[in-house]
Amino acid sequence: MKLETRQLEYFSMVARERHFGRAAERLNLAQPYLSQQIRKLERQLGTTLLNRTTRSVTLTDAGAHLLEEADRVLAHLDALGKEVQLIGAGLTGPLRLGFTGSTTYGIMPQIVRRTASAAPKLQLNVSGEMVTPRLVDRLLDRSIDIALLRGDTQAKGLSSSVIGSEPSILAVPSDSALDAPESITADELGEHALVGYPENSTLSKMTAEFLGRHGSRPDYSVRASETSTLMSLVAAGLGAAIVPHTATALGIPGVRFRTIDEAPRTDLTVVWRTDEETRTITRMIEIITEVVGENIDDPTADEKEQPA
Numbered sequence: 001m002k003l004e005t006r007q008l009e010y011f012s013m014v015a016r017e018r019h020f021g022r023a024a025e026r027l028n029l030a031q032p033y034l035s036q037q038i039r040k041l042e043r044q045l046g047t048t049l050l051n052r053t054t055r056s057v058t059l060t061d062a063g064a065h066l067l068e069e070a071d072r073v074l075a076h077l078d079a080l081g082k083e084v085q086l087i088g089a090g091l092t093g094p095l096r097l098g099f100t101g102s103t104t105y106g107i108m109p110q111i112v113r114r115t116a117s118a119a120p121k122l123q124l125n126v127s128g129e130m131v132t133p134r135l136v137d138r139l140l141d142r143s144i145d146i147a148l149l150r151g152d153t154q155a156k157g158l159s160s161s162v163i164g165s166e167p168s169i170l171a172v173p174s175d176s177a178l179d180a181p182e183s184i185t186a187d188e189l190g191e192h193a194l195v196g197y198p199e200n201s202t203l204s205k206m207t208a209e210f211l212g213r214h215g216s217r218p219d220y221s222v223r224a225s226e227t228s229t230l231m232s233l234v235a236a237g238l239g240a241a242i243v244p245h246t247a248t249a250l251g252i253p254g255v256r257f258r259t260i261d262e263a264p265r266t267d268l269t270v271v272w273r274t275d276e277e278t279r280t281i282t283r284m285i286e287i288i289t290e291v292v293g294e295n296i297d298d299p300t301a302d303e304k305e306q307p308a
Contacts, residue, residue, distance in 0.1 A: 003041075003044075005077065008074055010029075010034060011066065012070045013027055014034065014038060014057065015067045018056060018058070020034055020038075045066075048062070049066060094123045094125065095122055095123065095280060097111070097124060097127070097145070097147070097148070098139070099126065099128040100131065100132060100149045100150050101129060101150070101203070101227045101247075102227045103244075105249040106246035107295055107296075108126060110295065112126065114290070129225070129226040129227065131225055132153070132202045135271070136271070139155075139158055139273060140155060140158070145273070146270060146271070146272045146288070147271045148268060149202070150201075151202035151267060151269065152269050153269075157273060157275065158274060159277070160272075162267045162268070163289045164296035165266070165296070166265060166268055168206070168210075168264050168266070169257050169258070169260065170241070170242055170259070171234045171242075171247060172258055173234055173236075173255070174254050174255065178258065183259040184261065185261045186210060186213070186260070186261070186262070187214050187215075189260070190211055190214065190216025190218075193240075194219060194241060195222050195241045196241060197223060197225065198223055201225075203243070209264070210242075222239070235253065235254035235255045244266060268292055268296060270289065270292075
C-alpha cells in the first residue's frame with residue numbers, strides 16, 4: 001500500500017483545522033473534493049480516520065497516529081528538498097578558508113556571518129593571520145580550499161581573481177613624534193625606524209618599492225608575521241608600521257593612524273585550486289567578493305586612535 005504526499009497533506013490539514021470547510025479554504029480546494037479524497041484515503045487504509053458530526057471533526061486513534069507520522073514525513077520531505085537545493089546551489093558541506101593579515105579582523109568575521117545566513121549547512125573552518133606565501137603553500141598542499149591573500153600568485157594549479165584594492169595607512173605609537181594630524185610623505189617615512197612584515201611578504205615588498213621610488217629604504221627594527229603582533233610592537237614604541245587600512249579594525253591601545261601621501265595599495269585576491277571549481281567553491285567566492293566589495297574602497301583620512 002503506497003500513500004501519496006498529497007494525501008498526507010490533505011489529511012493533516014483537515015485533522016488540524018478540525019473542519020472540512022476551513023481546511024478546503026486553506027488548501028484552495030473545493031470542500032466536496034477534499035471530503036472525497038479523505039474518504040478515499042480511509043478506504044485505502046481500511047479504517048476510519050475521522051469521526052464526523054454536523055458540528056465537528058475529531059480524530060480516531062488511527063487518525064491521531066497517522067497525523068503524528070504524517071507530520072514527521074512531511075517535515076522530513078521539506079527538509080530534504082531544502083537540503084537538495086542547497087547542494088545544487090553549492091551551499092553545503094565542509095570548506096576551509098585562509099585569510100591574510102588584517103583581513104582576519106575586518107573582513108573574515110563578516111564573511112563568516114554572511115555565510116551562516118546564506119548557507120547554514122556550509123561548515124566553515126577558518127585560519128587567519130597568514131602571509132601570502134604561506135597561504136599559497138597551504139592551497140597547494142590541500143590543507144585549505146580558498147585563500148584571501150594580497151597580491152597575486154602564478155603558482156601552477158591555482159586560479160585567482162583580484163576582487164579589491166586596499167590602500168595602506170601608517171600605524172604609529174600614540175606618544176611618538178610621528179603622531180600628527182596631517183598626512184605623511186614617503187620622504188618623511190624614510191627618516192624613521194619601522195616595524196614590518198617578513199621580507200618575503202607582499203606588504204614588505206610593497207613598502208620597499210614605495211620608499212624606493214623616493215630614494216630611501218625601510219629601516220626595520222623588528223619584523224613580525226601577524227598584524228596583531230606588529231601593532232603591539234607599534235604600541236610598545238618600537239617603530240611605526242605601514243599596514244593595510246583594514247588593520248584599523250584592531251583595537252590596540254596606544255596606536256594611532258596617520259594617512260600617507262599617495263599611499264601604496266595592495267590587491268586583495270581570492271585564490272583556489274583549478275581542479276576543484278565546484279559549485280560550493282564558486283558560491284563561496286561570490287560571498288567573499290560581495291563582502292570585500294562592501295568594505296574595501298577609498299577610506300576617509302581621519303582614522304584616529306583605537307579605543308582602549
